[in-house]
């Protein structure tokens with residue numbers, strides 16, 4: 001089955017847990033990772049990888065010295081990602097829920113990340129999961145570290161992400177179905 005067929009079928013069955021009709025286009029995938037500093041990055045974490053369009057760009061760009069940890073909750077997507085990226089020794093695919101992010105990374109010896117790239121449907125998360133995600137993001141990233149987030153509703157969630165980050169910029173990417181974009185967020189605000 002094509003990536004689109006697999007993705008769309010899951011969207012029809014699971015709705016907001018998948019949260020988009022189709023995998024991100026190559027243009028959106030490249031836009032989402034464009035602020036990762038590959039000259040210095042040693043650990044990059046991807047959250048909610050789906051069929052892996054952003055993972056593909058990360059795999060192409062990450063030098064051997066940079067570890068890429070890819071988290072995906074859906075077992076079919078996780079299996080596909082493992083098959084697709086098994087040739088990349090610096091890329092680990094983990095099947096799991098972002099609710100357990102800190103423990104999943106700690107089990108793999110990861111306590112810091114230089115950048116976090118997210119395809120997660122964060123605005124549909126319950127409030128407690130959103131807070132736990134951004135608390136973990138704040139602990140993992142260095143000061144000013146990048147949290148990059150795709151969206152298919154351009155600009156709509158700018159205020160939402162400003163609640164959690166000091167600096168939020170948006171890049172529009174019309175070459176996606178539907179037109180979409182990425183938020184580049186830095187400076188996690190303290191929670192509690």
Ligand SMILES: C[S@@+](CC[C@H](N)C(=O)[O-])C[C@H]1O[C@@H](n2cnc3c(N)ncnc32)[C@H](O)[C@@H]1O
Pocket residue numbers: 017018019020022023024047048049050051052053054071072073074077096097098099118119120121150
């Ligand atoms: C909008 S899709 C993005 C997929 C892919 N990154 C892309 O750009 O095409 C959201 C993905 O997040 C995953 N996801 C949703 N909730 C999750 C959670 N709590 N933990 C881990 N992954 C989750 C879904 O299974 C889905 O693959």
